[in-house]
Amino acid sequence: MHDVRMSRGARTLRAVVLALGAVAFLFPFYYMVIGSLQAKPDPTIAGAFPNPANITGENYAQINDRINLFQGLLNSGIFTAGVLIGTMVFGLLVGYALAQLQWRGRGVTFALALLVQVVPFQLLIIPLYVLIARDYGLADNYLGMILPFFINSTAVIIFRQYFLQLPRELFDAARIDGASELKLLWRIAIPLVRPALITVVLLTFIGPWNEFLWPFLVTKETSLQPLAVSLANYISNVASSASNPFGATLAGAVVLAAPVVVLFIVFQRYFISTDIGSGVKG
Amino acid sequence: MTDTLTAPVASRPPGAGKSSGDRHGRKRRPLGRNPLGLLFSAPYLLFVLAIFAYPLIYSVWISFHDFFFAAPGAQVDRPFVGFANFVTAFSDPAVIRSFGNVGIFLLINVPLTVVLSLLLATALNRITHFRGFLRVSYYIPYLTASVAVVAVWLFLFNGNGLVNQILGPLAPKPSWLISEQWAMPTIALFVTWKQLGFYILLYLAALQAVPKELYESAATDGAGGFRSFMSVTVPGVxxxxxxxxxxxxxxxxxxFTEPYLLTGGGGPNGASASPVLIMYQEGLQQGHPDVAAAIGVVLVIVVLGIAWLQNRFAGGRD
Incomplete structure (x- = not known):
């Protein structure tokens, strides 16, 4: 590696830059947890360190009183599961068809999948709201939440990329033996791209789980709101009336962030940086 | 280990190796050799048409008509009004201001994003220790819901929050998120921080594709670290x-989310309102979807214009 040629000074500088970066990225998360455990908000510098005299779980109880955390997590889970099912079923089918089958319209379909990624969602919120919430009457409905995210196009492109790498001879041989395309997809293609599936599940998961604008627009019923929406409503409306508004808000934030962070850390060794690059570039 | 899997992108482009026999087959089978492909893709195509194509056209249509919310199923007259919605939208100073705000946002966010993510990706690319740990830590803000991290930033940047405690007398008054000058820059900083991990990964992938020989020959020519960064890395990525x-x-x-939550709906005095926030207020809260659609159409045209300029001046000839 060209590493050897770097001077000691350059290497130190690099280490400092990387360490500063890590602190800047991680500190707010550490602070989120610390803040969520403080009995009284302590914004001083000393407050950034755990203080046994000021630690409590009370904030979690308080936020749970105002917004039902379990219901919020459940709603986020249903919203996310719907998108995952749509993407894993229909996304895999398209990805396979784009990579391994020859059919009329394949080029157009691939071009559409690329184009969809640059369509700005802001232009769509008004017509989608009119169509889904008004015309189809799907406001305050899980289906209405899921619909605009049902099949993740980035996932489609990643699936295609991975299926393209599989040798076509493998499939041709099985076809001669009379296997159906669905069987080829299920028995040969999917088992061979398993690491890609994990990447796609993670990528797809964070979309609906973190989404705020759309579910915020279509759910007025609090019992149906995903956690991101109910926490946001808490921040913008009720936080001021709580005894420790920061503590309670941060406790909610920890609950919202934890599943994604844990999932990512557990599966990060399967997570391949290039996937995202190729997903966006196509 | 994973970085060796560099961009298998165009390894086998669709339609490559099409023989004349193929064309023959197409005559007999109008849907191609595996018409099943179309069946497999039908749900996705339907989805794209219903969720992207149709609403996109509908949005433009709404912006040129007198459109209001009516009871589902009710037949109402929606006359064509030409550019009236656009005129209404852009005679509102708040709308003009929101476009200016996004301009400020982009001027801070975009250069900062490019410089920091390339810098961190380059540094990260050349180390062997802690690589996995650092990659994860840089990526975590991107993975986390805006709503969750907004809560911490509110705590950090409020009047007597940690940031001001550290700055002491240097802290701006009024504080960051309630100051007309600082609200938008603070939001820009927040979004840069939150999204940076994603761009670092993009650059990390791109750095794998820069030929190592170029660095070696640059070193032979006596280029130092900075020179080889400017003359090999920057053009390479x-x-x-x-x-x-x-x-x-x-x-x-x-x-949308950041001004909605960090500055209580685009405050102070609309200094951090974004066009999408105005679209929400105008279209859904005040019930003028036609005006909101007009703002959306203009916003997209502006973004396309900026993208075209960027591509022209940064994209090079290729």
Whole structure:
């Protein structure tokens, strides 16, 4: 590696830059947890360190009183599961068809999948709201939440990329033996791209789980709101009336962030940086 | 280990190796050799048509008509009004201001994003220790819900929050999020921080594709670290830079959650309102979807214009 040629000074500088970066990225998360455990908000510098005299779980109880955390997590889970099912079923089918089958319209379909990624969602919120919430009457409905995210196009492109790498001879041989395309997809293609599936599940998961604008627009019923929406409503409306508004808000934030962070850390060794690059570039 | 899997992108482009026999087959089978492909793709095509294509056209249609919310199923007259909705939208100073705000946002966010993510990716690319740990830590803000991290930033940047405690007398008054000058820059900083991990990964992937020999020959020519960074790395990752510019611009134009929550709906005095926030207020809260659609159409045209300029000046000739 060209590493050897770097001077000691350059290497130190690099280490400092990387360490500063890590602190800047991680500190707010550490602070989120610390803040969520403080009995009284302590914004001083000393407050950034755990203080046994000021630690409590009370904030979690308080936020749970105002917004039902379990219901919020459940709603986020249903919203996310719907998108995952749509993407894993229909996304895999398209990805396979784009990579391994020859059919009329394949080029157009691939071009559409690329184009969809640059369509700005802001232009769509008004017509989608009119169509889904008004015309189809799907406001305050899980289906209405899921619909605009049902099949993740980035996932489609990643699936295609991975299926393209599989040798076509493998499939041709099985076809001669009379296997159906669905069987080829299920028995040969999917088992061979398993690491890609994990990447796609993670990528797809964070979309609906973190989404705020759309579910915020279509759910007025609090019992149906995903956690991101109910926490946001808490921040913008009720936080001021709580005894420790920061503590309670941060406790909610920890609950919202934890599943994604844990999932990512557990599966990060399967997570391949290039996937995202190729997903966006196509 | 994973980085060796560099961009298998165009390894076998669709339609490559099409023989004349293929064309023959197409005559007999109008849907291609495996018409099943169309069946497999039908749900996705339907989805794209219903969720993207149709609403896109509908949005433009709404912006040119007198459109209001009516009871489902009710037959109402929606006359064509030409550019009236656009005139209404852009005679509102708040709308003009929101476009200016996004301009400020982009001027801070986009250059900062490009410089920091390339810098961190380059540094990260050459180390062997802690690589996995650092990659995860840089990526975590991107993975986390805006709503969750907004809560911490509110705590950090409020009047007597930690940031001001550290700055002491240097802290701006009024504080960051309630100051007309600082509200938008603080939001821009927040979004840069939150999205940076994604762009670092893009650059990391692009750096794998820069031939190592170029660095070696630059070193032979006596180029130091900085010189070889400027003359090998920067041109080598140019396609990624164009992509980073495009994605960060589109993300910036989509700004909604941050001004809605960090500055209590675009405050103070509309100094941090974004066009999407105004679209929400105008279209859904005040019931003028036609005016909101007009704002959306203009916003997209502006973004396309910026993207075209970026591509022209940063994209090079290729």
């Amino acid at each position: 140019r396609p990624a830079t164009v992509l980073v510019l495009l994605v960060s611009t589109v993300t910036g134009a989509n700004l």
